[in-house]
Amino acid sequence: xxxxxxxxxxxxxxxxxxxxxxxxxxxxxxxxxxxxxxxxxxxxxxxxxxxxxxxxxxxxxxxxxxxxxxxxxxxxxxxxxxxxxxxxxxxxxxxxxxxxxxxxxxxxxxxxxxxxxxxxxxxxxxxxxxxxxxxxxxxxxxxxxxxxxxxxxxxxxxxxxxxxxxxxxxxxxxxxxxxxxxxxxxxxxxxxxxxxxxxxxxxxxxxxxxxxxxxxxxxxxxxxxxxxxxxxxxxxxxxxxxxxxxxxxxxxxxxxxxxxxxxxxxxxxxxxxxxxxxxxxxxxxxxxxxxxxxxxxxxxxxxxxxxxxxxxxxxxxxxxxxxxxxxxxxxxxxxxxxxxxxxxxxxxxxxxxxxxxxxxx
Amino acid sequence: xxxxxxxxxxxxxxxxxxxxxxxxxxxxxxxxxxxxxxxxxxxxxxxxxxxxxxxxxxxxxxxxxxxxxxxxxxxxxxxxxxxxxxxxxxxxxxxxxxxxxxxxxxxxxxxxxxxxxxxxxxxxxxxxxxxxxxxxxxxxxxxxxxxxxxxxxxxxxxxxxxxxxxxxxxxxxxxxxxxxxxxxxxxxxxxxxxxxxxxxxxxxxxxxxxxxxxxxxxxxxxxxxxxxxxxxxxxxxxxxxxxxxxxxxxxxxxxxxxxxxxxxxxxxxxxxxxxxxxxxxxxxxxxxxxxxxxxxxxxxxxxxxxxxxxxxxxxxxxxxxxxxxxxxxxxxxxxxxxxxxxxxxxx
Numbered sequence: 289x290x291x292x293x294x295x296x297x298x299x300x301x302x303x304x305x306x307x308x309x310x311x312x313x314x315x316x317x318x319x320x321x322x323x324x325x326x327x328x329x330x331x332x333x334x335x336x337x338x339x340x341x342x343x344x345x346x347x348x349x350x351x352x353x354x355x356x357x358x359x360x361x362x363x364x365x366x367x368x369x370x371x372x373x374x375x376x377x378x379x380x381x382x383x384x385x386x387x388x389x390x391x392x393x394x395x396x397x398x399x400x401x402x403x404x405x406x407x408x409x410x411x412x413x414x415x416x417x418x419x420x421x422x423x424x425x426x427x428x429x430x431x432x433x434x435x436x437x438x439x440x441x442x443x444x445x446x447x448x449x450x451x452x453x454x455x456x457x458x459x460x461x462x463x464x465x466x467x468x469x470x471x472x473x474x475x476x477x478x479x480x481x482x483x484x485x486x487x488x489x490x491x492x493x494x495x496x497x498x499x500x501x502x503x504x505x506x507x508x509x510x511x512x513x514x515x516x517x518x519x520x521x522x523x524x525x526x527x528x529x530x531x532x533x534x535x536x537x538x539x540x541x542x543x544x545x546x547x548x549x550x551x552x553x554x555x556x557x558x559x560x561x562x563x564x565x566x567x568x569x570x571x572x573x574x575x576x577x578x579x580x581x582x583x584x585x586x587x588x589x590x591x592x593x594x595x596x597x598x599x600x601x602x603x604x605x606x607x608x609x610x611x612x613x614x615x616x617x618x619x620x621x622x623x624x625x626x627x628x629x630x631x632x633x634x635x636x637x638x639x640x641x642x643x644x645x646x647x648x649x
Numbered sequence: 650x651x652x653x654x655x656x657x658x659x660x661x662x663x664x665x666x667x668x669x670x671x672x673x674x675x676x677x678x679x680x681x682x683x684x685x686x687x688x689x690x691x692x693x694x695x696x697x698x699x700x701x702x703x704x705x706x707x708x709x710x711x712x713x714x715x716x717x718x719x720x721x722x723x724x725x726x727x728x729x730x731x732x733x734x735x736x737x738x739x740x741x742x743x744x745x746x747x748x749x750x751x752x753x754x755x756x757x758x759x760x761x762x763x764x765x766x767x768x769x770x771x772x773x774x775x776x777x778x779x780x781x782x783x784x785x786x787x788x789x790x791x792x793x794x795x796x797x798x799x800x801x802x803x804x805x806x807x808x809x810x811x812x813x814x815x816x817x818x819x820x821x822x823x824x825x826x827x828x829x830x831x832x833x834x835x836x837x838x839x840x841x842x843x844x845x846x847x848x849x850x851x852x853x854x855x856x857x858x859x860x861x862x863x864x865x866x867x868x869x870x871x872x873x874x875x876x877x878x879x880x881x882x883x884x885x886x887x888x889x890x891x892x893x894x895x896x897x898x899x900x901x902x903x904x905x906x907x908x909x910x911x912x913x914x915x916x917x918x919x920x921x922x923x924x925x926x927x928x929x930x931x932x933x934x935x936x937x938x939x940x941x942x943x944x945x946x947x948x949x950x951x952x953x954x955x956x957x958x959x960x961x962x963x964x965x966x967x968x969x970x971x972x973x974x975x976x977x978x979x980x981x982x983x984x985x986x987x988x989x990x991x992x993x994x995x996x
Contacts, residue, residue, distance in 0.1 A: 366814070369814045369816060395806075529919055531722065531918065538719070542962075543704070562912070
């Protein structure tokens with residue numbers, strides 16, 4: 289090699305080496321950046337208690353392109369009044385976090401339809417799913433199919449704890465039942481003697497087989513059973529039709545004329561309270577329920593309903609979309625995981641004016 | 650000669666029409682007798698005996714009056730559906746009409762300050778629904794099962810959309826006439842629930858119309874055979890329009906009365922009531938194939954279901970078991986009814 293060639297190589301070589309080194313460092317930093325953000329801007333894996341989750345290519349590409357991800361909240365039965373505020377929360381979070389967020393689900397309580405919709409959305413390539421679980425056992429495999437397809441899932445309002453969901457956003461329904469139980473006992477022993485039982489409590493729900501109802505009944509009984517003062521009727525399904533709810537409560541009180549308590553595991557407490565009011569039972573029966581359906585306030589003020597445990601459905605809808613959006617865009621998982629308890633509100637005859645009862649929250 | 654021939658043809662046609670009407674009238678009078686109702690009445694009595702012996706609260710006056718009230722709105726809807734069934738068609742939309750009527754009545758009452766206008770609006774929903782169903786099924790000839798299944802979805806969806814799923818409450822309403830609406834829903838006449846009084850009144854009118862009017866007899870004829878009825882001079886599509894209007898109006902009336910009773914209109918009202926409505930009509934002697942049924946039978950069918958549900962709840966039978974028992978006993982009661990009809994019917 290001539291000395292001029294070796295000199296030329298000597299001058300070019302280091303610059304090339306520096307340039308190559310700079311490119312390598314840049315690429316390395318970029319790679320590190322994306323892996324530390326989890327599934328957000330690339331499809332690196334993120335570790336969860338049940339294993340590794342890898343965001344699907346389509347969504348990862350969408351995020352990298354700066355396109356709006358699509359997030360759906362699949363409810364259990366869209367026709368129930370409870371979902372109105374949650375729908376509003378979803379819409380608000382969608383705007384706030386710049387995602388295409390919407391609310392869907394079967395109009396009537398149907399696990400099969402809910403599973404079918406979830407599978408359909410998975411095939412269509414939705415970017416994130418929030419699922420209000422109709423039944424934990426049936427929905428768990430469906431949720432696992434979604435995450436296996438690289439789509440993140442959060443559960444909302446009702447959980448499927450054994451599934452591959454990222455986190456649960458909502459109220460712990462069992463805890464909600466224990467709160468209802470505590471409110472019940474607080475009111476009951478104002479006018480009834482401790483140890484004077486067994487006092488009979490009528491139990492109902494729109495659908496006693498629903499996960500939410502089973503959890504709430506368990507929570508309620510967990511607290512109330514400690515007193516040893518109570519016995520229960522078999523939980524009775526009322527269905528959603530208000531006239532039928534009223535008739536069912538009417539017949540249950542006829543069959544159990546010695547009943548001193550009524551626990552209705554959802555907003556059908558309005559019809560229960562209406563029966564109590566019309567039949568002059570406000571002073572002799574303690575009635576506790578859930579949610580803040582229209583009519584609850586009036587019945588509470590009249591003394592027919594003693595307490596109702598609200599679920600903050602707006603917050604549930606808002607927060608679950610927020611968490612999904614943050615995961616998709618930034619790879620962040622909420623600090624509250626795996627259970628993001630939105631808390632609860634308890635309305636009773638003392639504080640009833642503080643609450644917005646038109647929203648069924 | 651041509652004009653004479655035409656005149657003679659016209660006379661012959663009139664004679665034929667008269668003969669068909671006469672034969673139909675005689676035949677149909679058998680079908681509209683109390684016979685189908687006797688079977689279901691016997692079933693009610695039997696249930697009553699069983700529940701009286703097995704519970705201590707069934708036979709109480711206040712319980713029986715409650716059952717009467719609980720059965721009233723179902724009875725109204727079943728009467729309406731019976732008209733449609735007799736004419737050979739079907740109306741699955743009644744539950745949704747009930748819900749939409751209640752919701753519309755509540756909204757209009759709240760916004761106009763007049764319960765009277767609200768009630769008119771609610772009942773108007775039923776008339777409109779009946780008209781739409783008739784237009785599609787009777788005039789355009791689309792299958793009524795599909796048409797009314799479609800309008801069931803449309804109206805339920807409308808009720809949910811208008812309310813965003815949240816019931817419309819009149820608890821605090823000071824609208825004019827609101828106390829009258831509440832009386833219709835909750836009041837009583839000499840201890841008898843006013844809802845039940847309304848049911849009996851409408852059943853009586855419906856019975857007279859079906860048994861004693863040409864209109865009623867032609868509905869049966871249309872249900873028996875549309876072609877024969879048309880040949881006999883009946884305007885079948887117009888008859889079916891009338892039956893759909895009756896069905897829609899009665900379902901809407903039931904929804905408005907429910908509003909008066911509960912104080913709020915819910916988009917979920919009467920969800921799934923279709924089984925009960927058709928079970929009541931068929932228990933009362935109506936045929937899903939047309940040509941059979943009575944208003945009094947529909948009322949008794951509704952009362953049968955009311956007694957059954959009441960008794961099972963008084964016995965503290967679990968919800969899950971109730972569902973099975975109601976299905977099984979309904980089948981048995983229909984069988985009993987058909988047995989009674991089959992033994993003596995010449996048709």
